[in-house]
Structure formats: structure tokens, C-alpha cells
Amino acid sequence: MVLEGLGKSLRNAIGRITGATNIDEQLVDDVVKDLQRALLTADVNVQMVLELTKRIKSRAMDEKPEAGEGPKEHVVKVIYKELVNLLDNGEGLKMEPQTIMMVGLYGQGKTTSCGKLALVFSKKGFRVGMIAADVHRPAAYDQLKQLGEKVGVDVYGEPGAKDAPGVVKRGLEHFKDKKVIIVDTSGRHALESDLIQELKDVAAVAKPKERLLVLDSQVGQQAGPQADAFHKAVGVTGVILTKMDGTAKGGGALSAVAKTNARIVFLGVGEHIRDFEPFNANKFISRLLGMGDLSSLAELAKRELEGNEEVEDASKNIMSGRFTLKDMYTQMEAVSKMGPLQKVMNLIPGMNKMEDKINYEESQARLKRYRVIMDSMTDAEMDDPRSIKGSRVNRIAYGAGVSPHDVKELVKQYEQSKKTMKGFMGNRKMRKQMMKQMGAGDLDV
Numbered sequence: 001m002v003l004e005g006l007g008k009s010l011r012n013a014i015g016r017i018t019g020a021t022n023i024d025e026q027l028v029d030d031v032v033k034d035l036q037r038a039l040l041t042a043d044v045n046v047q048m049v050l051e052l053t054k055r056i057k058s059r060a061m062d063e064k065p066e067a068g069e070g071p072k073e074h075v076v077k078v079i080y081k082e083l084v085n086l087l088d089n090g091e092g093l094k095m096e097p098q099t100i101m102m103v104g105l106y107g108q109g110k111t112t113s114c115g116k117l118a119l120v121f122s123k124k125g126f127r128v129g130m131i132a133a134d135v136h137r138p139a140a141y142d143q144l145k146q147l148g149e150k151v152g153v154d155v156y157g158e159p160g161a162k163d164a165p166g167v168v169k170r171g172l173e174h175f176k177d178k179k180v181i182i183v184d185t186s187g188r189h190a191l192e193s194d195l196i197q198e199l200k201d202v203a204a205v206a207k208p209k210e211r212l213l214v215l216d217s218q219v220g221q222q223a224g225p226q227a228d229a230f231h232k233a234v235g236v237t238g239v240i241l242t243k244m245d246g247t248a249k250g251g252g253a254l255s256a257v258a259k260t261n262a263r264i265v266f267l268g269v270g271e272h273i274r275d276f277e278p279f280n281a282n283k284f285i286s287r288l289l290g291m292g293d294l295s296s297l298a299e300l301a302k303r304e305l306e307g308n309e310e311v312e313d314a315s316k317n318i319m320s321g322r323f324t325l326k327d328m329y330t331q332m333e334a335v336s337k338m339g340p341l342q343k344v345m346n347l348i349p350g351m352n353k354m355e356d357k358i359n360y361e362e363s364q365a366r367l368k369r370y371r372v373i374m375d376s377m378t379d380a381e382m383d384d385p386r387s388i389k390g391s392r393v394n395r396i397a398y399g400a401g402v403s404p405h406d407v408k409e410l411v412k413q414y415e416q417s418k419k420t421m422k423g424f425m426g427n428r429k430m431r432k433q434m435m436k437q438m439g440a441g442d443l444d445v
């Protein structure tokens with residue numbers, strides 16, 4: 001899960017508030033201590049932790065809850081807002097013509113992020129070019145070239161060249177007609193002075209509006225000094241946090257953000273070229289605190305499902321209150337296509353609280369089993385799962401090579417999903433939001 005450890009301990013701290021019968025200074029003190037421990041364990045810089053928790057404590061105690069807000073909601077809101085403020089350092093990357101330079105230590109995800117970013121800009125209609133200015137790693141040019149081919153973006157490079165600023169200079173000439181230029185640079189194991197000098201020289205030629213520090217979210221305490229050194233060299237304007245799909249503690253990244261005073265602009269959430277999300281502090285913190293993130297889920301769904309008529313039909317059925325096993329099947333298939341179940345689960349409100357209880361591999365295996373079972377059902381049975389009883393259960397089980405118990409479990413799961421959907425659709429506000437996000441705004445709600 002994203003920032004697993006930190007998220008869990010922050011959720012526990014908040015749980016102490018929501019579970020308390022009475023909010024008093026002692027409780028706030030205890031919770032603030034829990035927060036400190038959680039943030040420090042996640043490698044957030046000590047100074048930052050102290051300032052943050054001091055603000056949380058004074059706002060929680062001194063500010064009056066807003067109208068209609070209980071004392072518990074008030075404290076939770078203060079914690080939430082302060083955490084958001086910590087990360088909210090300004091707007092995302094502007095979608096306008098510009099030159100962007102990537103910097104970062106070895107293996108942090110610079111080259112991959114170049115490709116991902118190129119896709120973002122070219123999807124917006126910009127003519128994009130990428131320049132391979134990593135002259136140290138022999139395969140760097142080929143890697144960027146391959147990424148470029150994948151996303152349909154031209155790449156300029158000079159295999160074998162040793163002079164990075166020269167490559168950039170000729171690359172800019174070559175890409176005179178491009179609107180957005182992305183410059184990939186070399187990484188190193190540590191910050192050596194020759195790397196720093198090379199980056200300065202490249203920046204002097206490229207004159208990039210954005211200097212993006214690419215940071216692996218698993219980086220710990222070193223994140224601060226690393227960010228500092230890059231910042232001194234080229235003036236970091238933004239951070240791309242990569243490998244957020246891993247089990248990173250990620251707190252170090254928070255320190256890096258504070259050090260450079262730059263905002264996080266994108267998150268890398270997987271190896272795939274489309275595993276890239278614009279950063280949104282509210283979203284990030286609500287996910288961290290386990291408040292779920294329906295809007296992200298809808299975005300993900302939209303991206304993956306666009307043009308898939310079956311799924312659109314199923315979505316409309318769900319919206320209108322009909323929900324057959326076929327719909328569940330289609331939805332399940334679609335969801336499993338969206339990527340690891342774990343990633344999707346984290347986006348569903350309430351779901352990530354269950355993270356300890358859910359064995360994700362087991363869930364994936366169950367999904368597969370369900371599919372096989374459904375393949376042995378007739379269309380009529382799919383439309384009316386209540387008819388699946390007695391000898392039908394045995395026939396389906398036999399056909400699918402599973403036990404009758406598995407078949408019954410699937411029917412039960414369907415009944416449960418249907419109930420959840422009903423509850424969900426009964427909530428007018430949520431329904432409206434969901435419809436809008438799924439692009440089904442023309443349906444009558």
C-alpha cells in the first residue's frame with residue numbers, strides 16, 4: 001500500500017479520536033505524540049514533525065469547531081488539513097510549451113518518468129520531443145528511444161557522445177518545431193561533484209522552466225540532503241515521486257519536499273507507461289488516512305474503460321439500479337484489468353482499513369475462480385442468479401471443476417455486492433458524483 005506504515009499509524013492515531021467518548025487536552029496530547037512517532041518512524045525530518053504537531057495541537061485546542069461540526073470532527077479535520085498543507089506547495093505542472101529537465105540519483109525512475117510525462121503532454125495535443133542527455137549509462141539512449149516509440153514521441157540522442165550539454169544544444173536545434181522538450185539526464189550512486197557540474201552545464205544550455213527532481217519514494221533520511229544538493233545545483237522546481245506502488249515508507253520524500261520548497265507534481269505508481277498520476281495533496285492525504293478516493297477510482301476506470309461498451313452498459317445498469325451477475329462479471333473483469341487489486345482497493349473508501357484482513361493474492365485467485373464458474377453458467381442463470389440452486393449448483397461446479405461450495409460462495413458474493421450497490425445508489429449525493437465521474441451525466445438520477 002502507498003506509504004503503508006505511515007498511513008496505518010496515522011489511521012490508528014485518528015482512530016483514537018473517533019473512538020473516544022470525550023475529547024480533552026490529555027487525549028489531544030496523546031494523539032499528537034502518536035502522530036509524532038508515526039511521522040518520525042516514516043523518516044520525516046524532526047524539525048518538520050515538531051512544527052507540524054505543534055500547529056495541530058494549538059489549532060485543535062484553540063479553534064472553535066465550525067457550525068455543525070462536533071469536537072471529534074474538528075480535531076480530525078485539523079490533522080487532515082495540516083497534513084495537506086505540508087504537501088500542498090503550489091499548483092501542478094502547467095500544461096504549456098516549455099522545457100523540462102529531469103534530475104535525480106541512479107535508478108530513481110528519471111528515464112521512465114520522461115516517457116510518462118511525454119505521454120501526458122502529447123495527449124494534451126503538444127508536439128513533444130525528448131533529449132537523451134544521459135551520456136554515462138550505455139543503454140540510456142536505447143531505453144529512452146524505446147519509451148518514445150511506445151508513446152509516439154521523437155527522441156534525440158547521440159549514442160557514444162560524452163558531452164551532455166552539447167547533445168542538449170543540438171537536440172534543441174533538432175526539435176525547434178516541438179513545443180515541449182523533456183531532457184533526461186544521468187544518474188549516479190551518490191552525488192559526485194562531476195555530476196553536479198554536468199547538471200549545471202546542461203541546465204545552462206537547456207534553460208528549463210521546470211527542473212524536476214525524480215525521487216524514489218522508498219528513499220529514507222537521505223532524501224533531505226539529496227534534495228538539498230540537487231536544489232543547490234539546479235534549483236529544483238518540482239518533485240516526481242516514483243514507485244508509490246511499492247511498500248515505501250515515503251516519509252523521506254516529505255522531507256525532500258520541505259527542503260526544496262518545491263511541490264510534488266506527479267506520482268509514479270507502477271512500471272507501466274500509464275502508471276502516472278498528477279499529484280493532489282488532498283487526494284494523497286485522504287488515501288493515506290484511509291478515507292478512500294472515489295474520484296481516483298473513477299479516473300482510473302475512465303482511462304482503462306473508455307470505449308468498452310460492455311462496461312459502459314454494465315455501469316448504466318448499475319446506475320439504474322439493475323445489477324445482474326453479468327454486470328458483476330463485467331465489472332470484475334474490468335477492475336482486474338485496471339491493475340493489481342491492491343491498487344484498486346486502496347481507492348475504495350473503507351476498503352483500505354481492511355488491508356490486514358485481505359490477502360490480495362487470494363483475492364486475485366478468487367476472481368479467477370469466479371470467472372471460470374461464470375463461464376459454466378447459462379445466460380439465463382447469469383441474468384437471474386437466484387435460480388442457481390440444487391442440481392444447477394452441482395452442474396456448474398462440475399463444469400468449472402470447482403466444489404459446489406465455491407459456486408454458492410459466488411452467488412452469495414453477488415447478493416452482497418447487489419446489496420452494497422443498492423445502498424450506494426440509494427445515496428443521492430454519492431450517486432450523482434459517481435454518475436458525473438463516469439461520464440453518465442445524461443442518465444436520470
Ligand SMILES: Nc1nc2c(ncn2[C@@H]2O[C@H](COP(=O)(O)OP(=O)(O)OP(=O)(O)O)[C@@H](O)[C@H]2O)c(=O)[nH]1
Pocket residue numbers: 104105106107108109110111112113134137140185186187188214242243244245246267268269270271275
Ligand atoms: N514499480 C515501479 N517501478 C518504477 C517506477 N518508475 C520507475 N520504475 C522502475 O525503476 C527502474 C529504474 O527506472 P529508470 O527510469 O531507468 O531510472 P533512472 O533514474 O532513469 O535510472 P538511471 O538512468 O540508471 O539513473 C526501472 O526498472 C523502472 O521500470 C514506478 O513508479 N513504479
Ligand SMILES: [Mg+2]
Pocket residue numbers: 110111112134140184185187
Ligand atoms: Mg535513466
